[in-house]
Amino acid sequence: MNSLRPELLELTPQALTALSNAGFVKRSLKELENGNVPEISHENDALIATFSDGVRTQLANGQALKEAQCSCGANGMCRHRVMLVLSYQRLCATTQSTEKEEEWDPAIWLEELATLPDATRKRAQALVAKGITIELFCAPGEIPSARLPMSDVRFYSRSSIRFARCDCIEGTLCEHVVLAVQAFVEAKAQQAEFNHLIWQMRSEHVTSSDDPFASEEGNACRQYVQQLSQTLWLGGISQPLIHYEAAFNRALQAAETCNWRWVSESLRQLRASVDAFHARASHYNAGECLHQLAALNSRLNCAQEMARRDSIGEVPPVPWRTVVGSGIAGEAKLDHLRLVSLGMRCWQDIEHYGLRIWFTDPDTGSILHLSRSWPRSEQENSPAATRRLFSFQAGALAGGQIVSQAAKRSADGELLLATRNRLSSVVPLSPDAWQMLSAPLRQPGIVALREYLRQRPPACIRPLNQVDNLFILPVAECISLGWDSSRQTLDAQVISGEGEDNVLTLSLPASASAPYAVERMAALLQQTDDPVCLVSGFVSFVEGQLTLEPRVMMTKTRAWALDAETTPVAPLPSASVLPVPSTAHQLLIRCQALLIQLLHNGWRYQEQSAIGQA
Incomplete structure (x- = not known):
């Protein structure tokens, strides 16, 4: 029995939750504990569970769990499919000893991936042509996973590709799964054992000697960013918007022409902070604005250094395309989502008030946020925490767990829900929900x-x-x-x-x-x-x-x-x-305060006093 479907033995309750939902797993475990154990048999390479009420569930060899046939009449996933796996695991645990875990070899799936539809494989190769980088995780005893720029893939079974899950709208056997497998195969060929690795996919269009600023577009982007930085430092962000509006627009347009997503997002974040300063917004943070401006220039300098190391045959810590976010899409459609709240922040400025709620997907560990704003004139009668989002009060969402269908995620992590995409359920947040989360989000101390x-x-x-x-x-x-x-x-x-x-x-x-x-x-x-x-x-x-x-x-x-x-x-x-604070920290605090003062008021107007204070 163990050799018939070894991939099913690898599915942990966490994996079954990701492949179905938490409700099905909890109910299945409870029914099995109460003695409602189906009869397990197999015929014609199919595993069959027959329940006492006559329901019959059949999972053929090579099928994903959601592809199993069940006579209960449910559309899609059901508890009988989950109980089939759990019952099979219990049966094997009592009849055979657990075999030693073999080394994972994702290369066994390459032949099966080659049979996927041409459209899927073409989408995968299009991403490779852009020089996509993939973050790989393969620690012993943990689920192998791959983090792509806009998707996360987890391999819940090391025996079957059918149980790989992606959080995109396809869910499984998509271009992201193809790329994740290819990346693992290539990385293991270069470095047989690793726990964490950033791997850059290469094609004939992506050579190791290319320079991000050798092209006219890349060089123009760097120049416009430098001009913007100089304009802000000289005049300060307190100057009227008209003084730097054109500089922002030129830099943003140049970054979008290069399709450097993290450069354009850096510019948008900086512009949002400057606008928040002028609007006297409650969420404006001067230190964060200073950090954003410094990081914007440093990102391009780091990309140049990574490209230089790559050109001389040295492996850079991070590929330059990852640094600038080359070729990353602006939005991605997501599959069925179960989200756990991490908190809410309310804000207000002179014209609007609003909120932002952060959630995490416990299956992938990714963090998303939901943002809304309204005219300030409505605040007295409708505080942000009492406003309704998709028929639920904001305060309930901030302290709850939600399930969403057919959502989208923007490049900066915003959860995009159209009016028709109602949240199907909201339940209160519990300590158990957070205990399911792992590092780096949840730390032991x-x-x-x-x-x-x-x-x-x-x-x-x-x-x-x-x-x-x-x-x-x-x-x-x-x-x-x-x-x-x-x-x-x-x-x-x-x-x-x-x-x-x-x-x-x-x-x-x-x-x-x-x-x-x-x-x-x-x-x-x-x-x-x-x-x-x-x-x-x-x-x-x-x-x-x-x-x-x-x-x-x-x-x-x-x-x-x-x-x-x-x-x-x-x-x-x-x-x-x-x-x-210690003397050293006091000096650093004074230094930061001086830099913030220069950023606000401009070097041109306080050069002598700034030099004296420094």
């Missing part, structure tokens, strides 16, 4: 997070398809809590994870668009009957401290989306809990 941040590449070469400073951390104990009225910020220090120096700083600034968020945070950290055990939020360095700005706080019974709080909670404890 602040010590592990520091190490991860030290080892990852610089921001100027990382892709911009999703936020990469959003994490989930454990909370064991709150050791100090206080409201700093001078900074209008609630600070706390908590124990997070094991090891030395495991104190995590939580800081949440007050916001007029979410006035009771700080009160809810203070109340949660002080309660003892249902203490906070997990927290999600954005990580940054504040006055030399690795600091997390909380978005959701999870107790043992429920999740609290802080910005969804719409009523007063409790008074704030007044205290200063943050340590005094």
Whole structure:
């Protein structure tokens, strides 16, 4: 029996959840525990499960789970298909010993992939011609996976390609699966054993000696970006928009002509920050704007260096096409999505107010966001957290899990849902939902997070398809809590994870668009009957401290989306809990403040004073 369908033995509950849904898996496990075990047989290379109520499910050799035939009459996936796999696994576990895991060889699938429709293979080769790069993960004991610029592929079975899942609209046996297999085969030929690798696909159109700025378009893009940077530094972003509007447009048009997605997205992010500054938006962050401008120029400089190393036969840490995002599509259609909320941020400016909710797909680990805005005149009667999105209140979405059909994802990670694409269900967020998530999103503690941040590449070469400073951390104990009225910020220090120096700083600034968020945070950290055990939020360095700005706080019974709080909670404890920065950090803080001052007001108008302060 074990040799008949070995690929089914590899399907973990997590894999079955990804191939069907969590409800089917939970119900199937419960029914099996209650004794509703089907009779397993096989005939003509097909595995058959016969249930006590007469339902008969048949899974032929070479079929995917959703292709199985079932007499229950359900369209698509059903619990009987899941129970067939689980029952078969239990039967094999009792009749045969577990064989030692063999080394994975994806090359066995090349012959089968060659029989796919011509259209699928042509789409795959078109992506190869653009010089696509694929991030490969193949750690022992973990599911092999491939992260493409706009799709994620996971190989839930090392024996059958039919159980590979992609989060694109096709779901399986698509061009992304083809490319993932090809990348693994090529990478293993060069380096037999690896846990993590970035692999660039090459064709006759992509040579190792090409230069991103050798073409007229590439050189023009670099020049226009440099001109924009010089304009902003000399005049400052506080100057009227008309002074740099043309420079932004020239640089953006040049980046789009080159089809360098991360360069164009960098320009859009920078422009959004500049617009937020002029609109006096609550979510404007001066340090982030400074970082965006610096990273924009650094991205092009890094691309030049990666190309230079490649041209002399040296393997670059990251291919230059990955640095600039060459050939990445602006949108991608997604398959059936199950999303878990990571939190919400409300904002307002002089004309609009709105919100952004972040979700993660537990099957792939990718992060998406949903954004909406409305005229400021409607805010008093309809606060952002109470607005309805697709018939559900925003606060419920921020503290829940959702299922969506036929969605799209933009290049910057935005979840695009048309009005007709209703969310089919929303259930409250639970600690179990977050426990299913893995690294790097969910970290075991602040010590592990520091190490991860030290080892990852610089921001100027990382892709911009999703936020990469959003994490989930454990909370064991709150050791100090206080409201700093001078900074209008609630600070706390908590124990997070094991090891030395495991104190995590939580800081949440007050916001007029979410006035009771700080009160809810203070109340949660002080309660003892249902203490906070997990927290999600954005990580940054504040006055030399690795600091997390909380978005959701999870107790043992429920999740609290802080910005969804719409009523007063409790008074704030007044205290200063943050340590005094060291002399070195104080100098760095002054340096950053001076750079921000120059960025706001321009070098041209404060050259002498800036030199004196420096």
